[in-house]
Amino acid sequence: MTLSEEARERLADVVAHQPTKNGELQELWGMDSGSEVHQYLESELKEYYYRDEDSLICATPEATELVDGEGSDRVQTVTVSPLQARVTEVIAGPDAESQSVVSVLHALREAGEDPEVDEVRSALRSLADKGIVEVVQKTVPTFRLAVAREDVDVEVVED
Incomplete structure (x- = not known):
């Protein structure tokens, strides 16, 4: 555009x-x-x-x-829920292979969280709307960070 x-x-x-x-x-x-x-x-x-x-x-x-300009060192601040914050911590980085919702769910469970799959799907979609996570269409949608972790300052708001 x-x-x-x-x-x-x-x-x-x-x-x-x-x-x-x-x-x-x-x-x-x-x-x-x-x-x-x-x-x-x-x-x-x-x-x-x-x-x-x-x-x-x-x-x-x-x-x-x-x-x-490209390569900006400005850090974007986003306000997210506690689950969305955890997703940004465990999801694949921008240069890694994207993950399915179930893969992110398993990563969260390995990190000590126990959300429902629909909560993870919703968190991923919300983060994608904010431009923090990118959706990679395969047979099923997969996800990975759209930006480097150090380029985003995640602020958590309690529900």
């Missing part, structure tokens, strides 16, 4: 101010309402942002790389 100059500048604002709210971006961008911000995000920056569990606006790793 090719971004206009305005979209690139606004994406840089999202990266710099994340996690942020519609109201903060509304003020920064001189818009009339939070709805206008939401419409802009959805129409122009949809591939480059997500909302965390508190509905705050966050940039994807791709957005950070686009803004900072």
Whole structure:
């Protein structure tokens, strides 16, 4: 997706101010309402942002790389559940062979956790939505980290 100059500048604002709210971006961008911000995000920056569990606006790793350039040393902070945090610790790294949901489940159990398979599947999908885990389509979907562990600061929020 090719971004206009305005979209690139606004994406840089999202990266710099994340996690942020519609109201903060509304003020920064001189818009009339939070709805206008939401419409802009959805129409122009949809591939480059997500909302965390508190509905705050966050940039994807791709957005950070686009803004900072390839090889950026900016560490992305994501807020995740305790299970999602454990998944980021046990899942295959970005250069390793991707894992199935069941493989991640077994890795979690070896690490002392005992979640249900549906909880692991949900955690993986949520992490994929945040750009932290990538989905590799094979016969069944498999997963691995999309970013190096040291490039993400994982903050845990209790359910």
